[in-house]
Structures are given as structure tokens and as C-alpha cells.
Amino acid sequence: MKKVLCCLIAMFITAIGFAQSANDNFAGKWKTEDGVIITISNNSGKFSGVDPKGRPTLYNVRFEKNEWKGTAENHETGQKGNCEIYLEGKKLKIVAHKGIFSKTMYWVKQ
Structure with missing residues (x-):
């Protein structure tokens, strides 16, 4: 029982740590995995x-x-595909979807 409770608490803390906010700000320059700089406004x-x-x-x-x-x-x-974006410190995690396939990319704040 203690293991289950500890696991649930850890999952809750993790979910809070990665919760998204309407106040997230992606504006700026981001370097893709291929080295291309994308300007987000x-x-x-x-x-x-x-x-x-x-x-x-x-x-x-x-x-x-x-x-x-x-x-x-x-x-x-x-x-083109739908995507979700997650701000993780100085990294931007982009999960793009096309049909049943998905690809996760990480961009770094410049």
C-alpha cells in the first residue's frame, strides 16, 4: 500500500511540475535540432x-x-501536422502529429 501511495504522490508532483500555463511565453529565438533558428512571436x-x-x-x-x-x-x-508545445525551462518540446504518427522535437532558447 505504501508503494502505491508513494507512486501516486510522485505522479502528482511530476504532473504539477510539467503543467502548462496560459501565461507561458514562447516568444524569442529557438534553435532546432538541425541548427536552424526559428523566431517565434x-x-x-x-x-x-x-x-x-x-x-x-x-x-x-x-x-x-x-x-x-x-x-x-x-x-x-x-x-503539416497538429502539434502540442511544452515549455521546459530553456527547452521547447514540440510533439507533432500526422495521422497515427508523431514526432517529438526539442528546440533550445537562444
Whole structure:
């Protein structure tokens, strides 16, 4: 019983530590895993990101149902998909979905 209780407490603390907030601020420059710098800006509570060529990479990122959700685009493949974004200190975790597939990317604040 003690092990179950300890496990539940640990899960609760972890959930609180990674809880998202409508006040999260993604604005700034972020370096992708490929070394590309993406500039994210805030426009009336919705975030968008562009690459150095001015091409949109993140669209319409908004706080919805206690999560940051939007659309991500990979310009190399031309694919777009829904995504969730998590601010984890100086890292931005982006989980992009296309059908049944998903990909997790980490960007670092510059």
C-alpha cells in the first residue's frame, strides 16, 4: 500500500511540475535540432514561428483545454501536422502529429 501511495504522490508532483500555463511565453529565438533558428512571436495571445527565409513553421499556437496547441510545418518534406508545445525551462518540446504518427522535437532558447 505504501508503494502505491508513494507512486501516486510522485505522479502528482511530476504532473504539477510539467503543467502548462496560459501565461507561458514562447516568444524569442529557438534553435532546432538541425541548427536552424526559428523566431517565434506573439500576436494577441497566439504564437507563430518563422524560419530564416521567412517561411512559417508554427501556426496559430494557442492555449486550449489546458494545452498549447497549433500546427507545425516541415518545409523539407512539405508536411503539416497538429502539434502540442511544452515549455521546459530553456527547452521547447514540440510533439507533432500526422495521422497515427508523431514526432517529438526539442528546440533550445537562444
